Amino acid sequence: MPDWMDMTSNHNAPVLTDPPPMTLTKSRLGTHSSLYQPHGVVFSPTLFQSIPWKKPLIVNDVRSSSWLDAMKSSSPTHRKKAKESSTELASTDTDFYHSWMLKYPSALTSFEQITNYGKGKTIALFLDYDGTLSPIVDNPDHAFMSDTMRAAVREAAKYFPTAIISGRSRDKVYDFVGLTELYYAGSHGMDIVGPVRPLSNDHLNCIRSTDKQGKEVNLFQPASKFLPMIEEVFRALVESTKDIKGANVENNKFCVSVHYRNVDEKYWTTIAQCVQKTLEDYPHLRLTHGRKVLEVRPVLDWDKGKAVEFLLESLGLSNCDDVLPIYVGDDRTDEDAFKVLREGNRGYGILVSSIPKESNAFYSLRDTSEVLEFLKSLVGWKKSSSL
Numbered sequence: 001m002p003d004w005m006d007m008t009s010n011h012n013a014p015v016l017t018d019p020p021p022m023t024l025t026k027s028r029l030g031t032h033s034s035l036y037q038p039h040g041v042v043f044s045p046t047l048f049q050s051i052p053w054k055k056p057l058i059v060n061d062v063r064s065s066s067w068l069d070a071m072k073s074s075s076p077t078h079r080k081k082a083k084e085s086s087t088e089l090a091s092t093d094t095d096f097y098h099s100w101m102l103k104y105p106s107a108l109t110s111f112e113q114i115t116n117y118g119k120g121k122t123i124a125l126f127l128d129y130d131g132t133l134s135p136i137v138d139n140p141d142h143a144f145m146s147d148t149m150r151a152a153v154r155e156a157a158k159y160f161p162t163a164i165i166s167g168r169s170r171d172k173v174y175d176f177v178g179l180t181e182l183y184y185a186g187s188h189g190m191d192i193v194g195p196v197r198p199l200s201n202d203h204l205n206c207i208r209s210t211d212k213q214g215k216e217v218n219l220f221q222p223a224s225k226f227l228p229m230i231e232e233v234f235r236a237l238v239e240s241t242k243d244i245k246g247a248n249v250e251n252n253k254f255c256v257s258v259h260y261r262n263v264d265e266k267y268w269t270t271i272a273q274c275v276q277k278t279l280e281d282y283p284h285l286r287l288t289h290g291r292k293v294l295e296v297r298p299v300l301d302w303d304k305g306k307a308v309e310f311l312l313e314s315l316g317l318s319n320c321d322d323v324l325p326i327y328v329g330d331d332r333t334d335e336d337a338f339k340v341l342r343e344g345n346r347g348y349g350i351l352v353s354s355i356p357k358e359s360n361a362f363y364s365l366r367d368t369s370e371v372l373e374f375l376k377s378l379v380g381w382k383k384s385s386s387l
């Protein structure tokens with residue numbers, strides 16, 4: 001059993017925990033050679049995470065079971081095969097899910113509790129895209145959301161300030177969602193368009209701009225200096241993975257996704273090695289795991305949690321007792337947002353998952369169809385309570 005499978009959690013249910021993010025660095029920030037720092041790049045000391053010292057990674061690291069376990073952890077094929085071979089296992093899975101739900105109750109069955117707490121408050125909605133609004137599919141370019149979901153999000157945005165926070169580039173996620181009435185944060189929150197409003201001095205990278213409709217907006221791109229580096233590493237990753245059948249490298253503007261969903265499992269170590277080898281030349285970039293994807297992003301103290309805080313401030317909703325932020329997401333990167341809401345006792349994270357996993361969320365929803373139901377219920381509640 002992989003070491004991230006924690007048998008000691010509440011209710012004796014096995015729960016998947018995420019492996020720690022991989023940090024691909026050779027030396028402490030500031031001590032390594034300027035070889036890696038592109039011309040003109042001045043890294044903001046407040047945003048730039050201090051890179052923990054680590055001994056140089058060797059290629060063998062990716063063969064360690066934790067890498068492969070992490071890569072396998074979101075593998076539906078494994079679960080499906082196991083279920084096919086044992087109906088007993090399938091029913092045990094269901095039991096585990098139900099005991100897990102004692103810790104992360106369904107946001108649908110707990111709906112009254114949520115809305116009771118939301119009474120008299122402004123509910124701010126934050127929605128992840130892949131796996132939350134659109135089902136996970138093999139081809140990332142075909143992750144379309146249904147018209148019904150789009151209509152539900154549009155309706156929700158009429159009653160609640162609503163933002164999409166995605167790992168995809170902002171343009172790409174906007175093309176999928178196609179709703180002008182929302183706010184968008186792409187590249188895991190490193191590319192945010194919010195309403196025009198004076199912000200605290202922490203956000204020096206925030207500039208006035210215009211959106212596609214010509215409306216004046218605040219544009220916040222804390223990783224803008226990394227753009228040339230990300231483009232370079234994108235090209236390098238395309239090249240280094242080109243012979244791996246099924247590998248797909250996606251440019252998400254301030255981060256890069258290396259997909260292995262369509263790669264034969266026997267080559268997963270190879271793809272991990274390729275990525276690791278390429279990143280050895282980029283100590284200012286780090287690697288995290290998503291759903292059958294390795295994500296390369298700047299070593300920057302910025303994530304979806306920070307993006308939620310930024311958007312709340314932009315919307316004039318931070319530090320208010322009468323605001324209830326709700327964040328719905330399915331992936332590891334969404335945990336940063338769940339954590340911000342949980343730790344600040346500020347709102348609710350809702351994890352979308354059909355398998356038990358450890359999370360900072362308060363509630364759960366099983367899949368995108370339950371997300372749809374939740375959004376519709378929220379709108380129905382708001383309409384009836386304002387009659």
Ligand SMILES: O=P(O)(O)OC[C@H]1O[C@H](O[C@H]2O[C@H](CO)[C@@H](O)[C@H](O)[C@H]2O)[C@H](O)[C@@H](O)[C@@H]1O
Nearest residue numbers: 129130136137138140143166167257261291293
């Ligand atoms: O933050 P998100 O909006 O959830 O974006 C996270 C990544 O989502 C996409 O990849 C995932 O969905 C694909 C389509 O269903 C699937 O093929 C892939 O295996 C998943 O990892 C997107 O393509 C990535 O760029 C995002 O980082």
